[in-house]
Amino acid sequence: MNTPSPTRIDRRLAIKWMMAAGAGALLVHPLAFGDAVTSDAGQPKGYGTDPNLMKPYKPGDFWSLTFTEEQRKDVAALCDVIIPADSQSASASALGVTDFIDEWVSAPYEGNVADRKVVMGGLEWLAAESRRRYGAAFAGATDAQRLEICEEMSMKAADGSALEKPSKFFKRFRNLTAMGFYTTPVGMKDIGYVGNLPLAKFDGPPADLVAKLGLTDEVKW
C-alpha cells in the first residue's frame, strides 16, 4: 500500500490559495509560510481522487502510453512465452495484457515510475540480445530461441553478474503478466474463481470438502 511521501508545499500555490480564501473571508489568519514538512504537495496527478467509477476504462484514458510498435510486438511475444494458450484458456496477449503492461509502466505513480525503469531497460536488453544472438527481434525469433533466452532470465542471477538486471526484469515482467492475466474474467475462470455472482444464500464450503479435511462448522443456517 502506498504511504504518503512528504514533500514541501509549493509556496506560490499556497499563497494563491491564501489570497483566494482571503478574498471572501470573514476572518483571515495572517500566517507566514514556513518550511514545515507537509503531507501532500508534489503528489502525482493520475486519474485524480474522484474518477467516475462507473465509466468503462481503457488503457490510455488517463495517461499516454509508452511502447513503440516494435516494443509492443516484443512485449506480446514475451507475455505469451510466460502465459501461452492451453486447453483451458487463451494466451496473455490475447487478453489485453500487452496494453495493461503499457499503461502500468506509463502511469505517474511512484511504484509505476520505478517499474518503468526496470521494464524499459529490460526490453532494451532483450531486443539487443536477441539481435546479437539470433539476428532478429525477440518477436521475430523462433519459439526455441525465445524459450532459451527466457530460461536464462528466469534463473536467479548473482548480484553484479551480467544477467542480474535481465533476471530482475523477467521476474517483475512475469508478475505483471500474471496480474494482467488473472484479473480478467478468462484468467479468473482459469484458476477457479467462481464468485462475483449474486446468491440467494451463502452455503459455505461443500460438505464433502469440509469432511474430507476433517473439519466442522458449528454455524447452522
Next chain:
Amino acid sequence: MAFVTPSTTADKYDVIVVGSGAAGGQSAYTLTMEGAKVLMIEAGRNYDPRSETPMFNTPDQAPLRGVGTVEKPFGYFDATIDGGWTVPGEPYTNVSNEHGRKFEWWRARMLGGRTNHWARHALRNGPYDFKPYSRDGLGFDWPISYDDVAPYYDKVEMLVGVYGQNDGYENTPSSPDGCLLPPPKARIGELLAKQKARKIGVPVIPIHRAVLSRPLDHKTIPAKLHPGNARAQRIIAEDMQNRAACFWATSCGRGCAIRANYQSTTVHIPPALATGNLDIITNGMVREVTVDDSGKATGVIYVDKMTRQEHHVSARVVVLAAGSCETVRLMLNSKSKAHPGGLGNSSGLVGKYIMDTVGANWGGQIPALENLPSHNEDGAGGAHVYAPWWLYKEQAAGKLGFARGYHVEFGTGKGMPGGAPFLPDIGGKTSFGPGMKEDARRYYGSHIGFSGRGEMIPNKDSFCEIDPKVVDKWGIPVLRFNWKWSQHEIRQAAHMQRTFADWIEAMGGKNMKAPEPDGTKAIENGGYIIHEVGGTIMGSSGTTSVMNSSAQSWDVKNVFVADGAVFASNADKNPTLTIMALAWRTADRILEEMRRGNI
C-alpha cells in the same frame, strides 16, 4: 428540508452537526427522529451509493487492474472519494518522519466519510475496556462504564444490522436476543485456521460485522428503537424495508448499492432526511465555532469550497463529529476572547492523548489448501470469523511484557484475484510457461494473511497541535503531529508476529520468511490502521479531561463531541460501533438538555 446551499440554509437550527460519518450520521439520525432541526455540514461532496457503487466491475475494467495508488489507496473501486492518507491541498505535518514516530492521517472528503469503505467490523468494547486504569494502573478510566453504553450498543446493532454470535468469551460482551443477525458460515480456510489454532490456544469465533445476513425485522425493531414515537417508528420501518440483505458478492469496501451493509449514506442519512428535519450542506469546510461574549457557542463559520466564500450559520447547539483529529483542529482553531487557547481548552488537553490501533501483519502459504475444488467463497464481502484476545490471565500475571491485548483478523480463500502474486517460485527460479499456469491453479487460494489489531495506551508524547506555519488551501491552519509508541505497543507487535508464525506452522504452512522479532519494525505507523481516537478525552473533572461523561464540553455547555475524540482509551475492538453508540447516547443527552432549557 434536504440538501441545501449557503443561500437556502435556515436562519437558525437547533443543532449543527459537523461531519457526516459514523458520528455525524448517528447524531443527525437520533436528533431528527426526535424532532430537532439539524444542519449537517460535510467537507466533501455529496455521494449516492445507489448510483455510484461499482458492484460487479472486474479489475480489468479499472486503471492498473484496480490496485491501490496514492490517489485511491485501497484500490480504484474502493468507495473513498477525495480521500486517503493525503488529500491534495489539505496537508498536515509531522515533527518527525521516522518510522514509528510519524502519524499518517486518513480522511475521506465525501458524504458519509470513512463509513463508505470501512471493514464493517462492529465489535463491542467490553467492561474492562472502560476501566483500564483500574485494572493495571495505566492510561485512564472512562467516566462511564460498559453498563452505561450497553443499551446504546443494543440499539445501534438493531438499527444498522450486525451479524455475529454470542460466544461468552472474557471481556467480549454478548448482545441481548434480537440484536444480532446470524453469522455466515465460515470459509474452508477459516475452518482450517480455527481447528489448527487450538494447537496454539487461540480461540476462533464468528466476527461481528455490520452487514445484513438477513433483512432487518422491520415489524419489531422500530418500537424498540423509538418507544412512544410513532412517527419515527413508521419512518425507520419503511426505510428498513428498502434495505436488501446481502447477496453474497462484491467487497464491502466498494460500498453497497443495495444498502446491505452499514454506511452512513445508506443507513443513517436517508431516514434522517425522511423526517423533514435535516438539512445538509456538502462541500462545506467548517473553520471555526463562533461564540458570544459569555463564551457560549452561537454557530459555525464554514468555507463553501465551490465559491471559496465563507458563511456563518447559527444554532443552539454545536455537535462536532468531524473525525477525531479534525474535531481537535476545529476546536484549536476556534480562538476567542472567552477561549484564548481554543474552544473548550481550559485544560490545555485538546489534541492530547490521540491514539490509533496497534497494527502488524503477516502471511504464509498453506499446502492443505492447495488444489481445492472450486466453490464460491465471496461470502459477506469481508471476514466471517476472528480471534478475540485470549491471554487475559497471562497478561494479568505479568507474563507477557505488555499490558493490553489484541484481536486477530485474517483472510483466506479464493477471493476475486487482484494484484497479489500467488506463485511460489521454488528454488528462486521465476516460473513461466505451461508450468506456471499449473502453479497458478494449484496455489491460488492457498495463502493466509493475518492482521493483529491491538490496544494502544494513551501517552503524553502522542498528540496533535496547530502548526504555526502552514495553512491548507482554504487558509485554515493545519495540524502538526507528534507520535511515539510505548514499549507496551512495540512488544505487543512483536508478540503478534510470533503468534502468526506459530499459527501458520500449526496449519502445516510455510512462513514466507522468518517473522520480525523487532516490534519497532513490525509495528505500523500511527494512523495507518485508521482507528484514530482521543484528543478531547472524556473524564470526571475539567482539569484532567476535555469533555464530561455526556461528551459535553466542560467549558462550553452547548458544545458536544460525538466522534472518537472523546475516547479515554482505545480498546483492541474496532472503534466504529462504540462511536455510534456514544453518539446516540450524546444525542439523547442533548435532547434532554434542550427540553429542560439548559442549552
